[in-house]
Amino acid sequence: MCNSFMCFGVVSFFWCVFMYFPIIQVFSGNLFGPSYFMDYWVVGFLVLTAGIILRSRLWIRLTKWKTRDEDEEQEKGTKKGMIPKGSLGWPVIGETLAFIACGYSSRPVTFMDKRKSLYGKVFKTNIIGTPIIISTDAEVNKVVLQNHGNTFVPAYPKSITELLGENSILSINGPHQKRLHTIIGAFFRSPHLKERITRDIEASVGLTLDSWAQLPVVHVQDEIKKMTFEILVKLLMSISRGEDLEILKLEFEEFIKGLICIPINFPGTRLYKSLKAKERLIKIVKKVVKERQVATAERKNSPANDAVDVLLRDVSDGASSDKQSQPLDFVSGKIVEMMIPGEETMPTAMTLAVKFLSDNPVALAKLVEENMDVKRRKLESGEEYNWSDYMSLSFTQNVINETLRMANIINGVWRKALKDVEIKGYLIPKGWCVLASFISVHMDEDIYENPYQFDPWRWDRINGSANSNVCFTPFGGGQRLCPGLELSKLEIAIFLHQLVTRYSWTAEEDKIVSFPTVKMKRRLPIRVAPVERTSHIPVEDH
Ligand code: HEM
Structure with missing residues (x-):
């Protein structure tokens, strides 16, 4: 068993190095030169063929074993919630390619929308060999962000943790x-x-x-x-x-x-x-x-x-x-x-x-009108602008909020569960990753009418402050709300x-x-x- 897992680990390593990173690098336009690319793939192909066969068999064994255990626990009633529905996709690659392809399209949220309509607002998938629960539900996201009892820790790609170091402000808890x-x-x-x-x-x-x-x-x-x-x-x-x-x-x-x-x-x-x-x-x-x-x-x-x-x-x-x-x-x-x-x-x-x-x-x-008004007033009074002058320009703040909603610069945050957690009846098992997807909430037509339309006026129609709205989280929330x-x-x-x-x-x-x-x-x-x-x-x- 131990040897199988060692082998599994080594093959996983080559899999990641030869398969996923080139995919990501090709998409991001970072891969070195074309000749390097060819050599890379010839060697990669041989290692991969062996890897796919071995890993597919292990994958089937592991998923069967995991599902059987989960079913038993569910029957005995020892687990509180249900692992969200969803598909783990192909052996090993899971749904990585669909995830990346949607990310690269003009509507990156399509990946979530499709699964949301099949399985509900919280679903499971597998990206880069890791089982992941994706939440497109604003209330579930809020609980993940609040992170009571330090249940969730940030989950960053290895290159980021290597560069930042283990005591970085972004990874400490x-x-x-x-x-x-x-x-x-x-x-x-x-x-x-x-x-x-x-x-x-x-x-x-x-x-x-x-x-x-x-x-x-x-x-x-x-x-x-x-x-x-x-x-x-x-x-x-x-x-x-x-x-x-x-x-x-x-x-x-x-x-x-x-x-x-x-x-x-x-x-x-x-x-x-x-x-x-x-x-x-x-x-x-x-x-x-x-x-x-x-x-x-x-x-x-x-x-x-x-x-x-x-x-x-x-x-x-x-x-x-x-x-x-x-x-x-x-x-x-x-x-x-x-x-x-x-x-x-x-x-x-x-x-x-x-x-x-x-x-x-x-x-x-409208933005010009509002800003010219304040400029004229300042010129007449000879006063300097202060922080609150800018923050009280209501249409300007609407434009900023609407830009952040549509831009989805940080489209969600990744966390890893340190223990089994139940949120709204969903079970997030210990060790699994959760993606609290902000983009899915920001582009949800049940929350924002015509979500793809740039409409700064919508913020006048939304009750309450944008800063305390659980359906608007461009800066995250809870313990790690952007300072x-x-x-x-x-x-x-x-x-x-x-x-x-x-x-x-x-x-x-x-x-x-x-x-x-x-x-x-x-x-x-x-x-x-x-x-x-x-x-x-x-x-x-x-
Ligand atoms: C439009 C601009 C910005 C956006 C959309 C943004 C978004 C975010 C988000 C979503 C998080 C939470 C990450 C998480 O929960 O894991 C975060 C954290 C953070 N942001 Fe920002 N940010 C912005 C600008 C800035 C600026 C200008 C600074 C500093 C000068 C900054 C400093 C930080 C720091 C230090 C954290 C980590 C907080 C912690 O983990 O305790 N951000 N930001």
């Missing part, structure tokens, strides 16, 4: 995660930061848009990425435009290339190069943290200026001896980890807002405000791609021209 989440969240919401970061964002957006007006064509996705990285680095460690920022950006780009890759670490591999980039990145951040250590000790009672300040203060009065003995490593590691969640999400949200507005002139006109939520909305609001009050643009034809991450196929080319807006653009009745 329990009291350490809660503490870190609380102090980072409190800092991101603090009035001192709000005031400072509003000025910083305004300055970065202003300079960026000035430069766009000089370019014949602007690829929005690329240009916004530069701007949001600059803002993120300022927020985390107060580094401004200059040489340090450029080096940091280069190393960071090299580092994150490895987040989806073959998880093999030896010289020459993607993972190896990314880990080396991470070492260099940490070295640069450590220098900043070291300089700051002295300054922080001197001005203990003044408010924290950035995330480095916050973490250094926590370390100096923290309970963990681990942190105290290695404060430099701890703080530098956390800063690098915090660069990851905001790096891709922010530019995608802003780019897609430009795309949706380009395609919806009535919504754009960057308010900051992200502010950043998008400032960007939209300056864009629509100072410029007009025409966008070229482009398409949204959803796999492996959401982006624009042609990076959204637009032509920008400055405008002197003195009067409203007439807004047609909606």
